Amino acid sequence: DVKVTQSSRYLVKRTGEKVFLECVQDMDHENMFWYRQDPGLGLRLIYFSYDVKMKEKGDIPEGYSVSREKKERFSLILESASTNQTSMYLCASTPGPNSNQPQHFGDGTRLSIL
């Protein structure tokens, strides 16, 4: 069974801090994704990666960056946290080409920026 693990379930940080959200998957998946979920807005894609050291901007990349140094780990970085980045952050992964497995999500990190 696919396991996507997000390092923290709840996180509280201060405005201006640099924040790291970690995501690890244990199924050797090539594709990894970061979303944020806000009430009334659904899930919105921040960044994604189809391979190690590869990253692509999603729909709302402003204020974020990512790192994928190893295949199993995809990190989301808030360079200078702001209150409008308070949200639920969700990581997902899929195997890659020649697979029909859908995106599998972690349990999310609820981040509060004070």
Added chain:
Amino acid sequence: DQQVKQNSPSLSVQEGRISILNCDYTNSMFDYFLWYKKYPAEGPTFLISISSIKDKNEDGRFTVFLNKSAKHLSLHIVPSQPGDSAVYFCAASAGGSQGNLIFGKGTKLSVKP
């Protein structure tokens, strides 16, 4: 510009009855559609999917219907159970099952005993 729309923010259904959740899309390049279920404080859980070459896919109590000409899909849950109470997200991809997903805003389903 919303490419995937779930126009009903909420739906209330009696236990044992049918729940019908609707989703409309605008991008004719979408070729793969999914439904996810989400409980509070948990990540979305994949429920069922359908490729654009089909018009129906069934898995137990869950059936997804796709009407390409109307750019509309729906999720039917029969019979509905209280444990089905959750937020349901419709999602679409233009790159098959491995492509980026565009999500709707979700519909909160409440199944009353």
